[in-house]
Amino acid sequence: MITVKNVSKEFVSNKKYPGFKGAIKGLFSNEKVSKVAVDNISFHINKGEIVGYIGSNGAGKSTTIKMMTGILTPTNGECLVNGVNPSKQRKINAQNIGVVFGQRTQLWWDLPLSESFTILKEIYNISDQAYQESMTFLNKILDLYSFFDRPVRTLSLGQRMRADLGAALLHNPKVLYLDEPTIGLDLVVKDNIRKAIKEINEKYQTTVILTTHDIEDIEELCSRIIVIDNGKKIYDGSLEKLKDTYGTKRKVSMEIKQLNAFEGIELSETLGVTPDLCSTRLDVEKNTLEVTFDKNKLQVPQVINAVMSIADVQDIQIQETELAEIVKAIYQHNVAK
Ligand SMILES: Nc1ncnc2c1ncn2[C@@H]1O[C@H](COP(=O)(O)OP(=O)(O)OP(=O)(O)O)[C@@H](O)[C@H]1O
Ligand SMILES: [Mg+2]
Incomplete structure (x- = not known):
């Protein structure tokens, strides 16, 4: 379903100098700094897998996810998601994937949640019948109707995260990317989000890639984990093997x-x-x-x-x-x- 082959991402930015004088100097300087955020990573993920993509802060997780979703183009190497190159064929790719970035919402801040869903229905060209089926299922697992008429900005973090997850799943994507989906949530909401991810995966064989700093997310959801450190892949395998090897x-x-x-x-x-x-x-x-x-x-x-x-x-x-x-x-x- 997903093939990542020798993918690297290098960010080049203007060098920054400290202080006010430094800021002025920076404006006129052409000095560049480069950062290799992802360094020659390869892996293959099969349909229906739930893979945990983990690593310390700044390891390169979000950058990899952004390349897999097509938001960023790799400096080297290639990603293929369901046979599609995500950064080159963005429209086709968008039909196949759902994305949740836990740190920010993809929804329209001032609109009632229901209207965000109506807009997404149009964007993804979802038929009335498919929409009804999707909504019935999503409401069952995420309880969306209890705050469906409220503007997104008035939702609590837990409600917003459930809404974001629902929105990402409305068009029943083959692949679901979750970048820290349980960040800042209380234990009950975390549990609900995990259950929803499990149900989606079981019902539709949705392939799920999630990054997280929450060990319980990994223990409860992921049969396989990939560990990335300083842009490089350092482990790819089952949770049991990881425990056996390192524990x-x-x-x-x-x-x-x-x-x-x-x-x-x-x-x-x-x-x-x-x-x-x-x-x-x-x-x-x-x-x-x-x-x-x-x-x-x-x-x-x-x-x-x-x-x-x-x-x-x-x-x-x-x-x-x-x-x-x-x-x-x-x-x-x-x-x-
Ligand atoms: N647009 C950018 N320009 C320059 N450097 C960047 C950019 N985006 C990310 N980086 C750098 O690339 C490295 C990897 O960042 P990334 O966001 O992928 O880490 P992460 O593993 O998601 O970390 P976290 O757990 O903190 O979310 C970091 O050193 C970061 O500062
Ligand atoms: Mg990140």
Whole structure:
């Protein structure tokens, strides 16, 4: 459905100088600065996939989405969306795609929401019957009619986001691009938006590409994620594989009465491994010993046995590394690529 092949985007802008004098200098200077926002990225997305496109601030996510939607033209390489080059065949492409930019609305600010939808019906040349069918479904999943007559500027952020999503889906596009669709929303609205995305995907096999900083969006929606860092693709695969590859740490918390028995003791020595594979933290207030270890090198029972050989354990809690921690480590370059 979507092929992105060796795509790069370089922004060239006038060099800016600090201060007022600098601003004047900038007006007369021809010095340019360039920024490679997207650097030779390739991937292929099949029909019906929901792909999370993630990376830290400024990594190049929005720039990639803008090239896939045809808003920006790549400096190098090519995008093909349903066989169409988005920046060259903008009109045909527009029929195939729906776009939501969470940071700003695509709707007419001063018009009642219903009129925005009527205009979109005309723009996309949607028949009365198809419009009715679409609206019935969209109202069911996004509850649009409860604020349909209100001007867009009076809607709450959550209502506006539901309206934007509905507007992007009115013509039943094959591909849906969502750039931070849950930004700033409360937990209930986030949940509704996620459910709506899932329903659309299941009902129409809509291909969805979403960027987000919300780990729950990824966990609940995406079977595949692409990670971009400084314009380059650094991971493309399933969520499970990401967890397996990068989430090699496991944490066991044990409640222990005589915590002082562990002072001066290196548990890694007791276990016969190097210190980088097993670290401990004592929490005197909670009476707990927290052991973090490499799950490929040590087993949970081994760790518990080692601790029990030193003191009595009252309670045990085992945790996998959370996805949020893995993603943070990737963003901070703390993992081998
Ligand atoms: N029109 C532009 N002119 C110059 N530089 C730009 C332009 N648009 C984006 N950039 C730069 O390109 C880089 C990537 O920006 P982009 O908006 O794609 O990041 P992002 O991954 O979407 O980040 P965020 O998570 O903050 O939304 C940034 O360094 C940004 O400053
Ligand atoms: Mg962005």
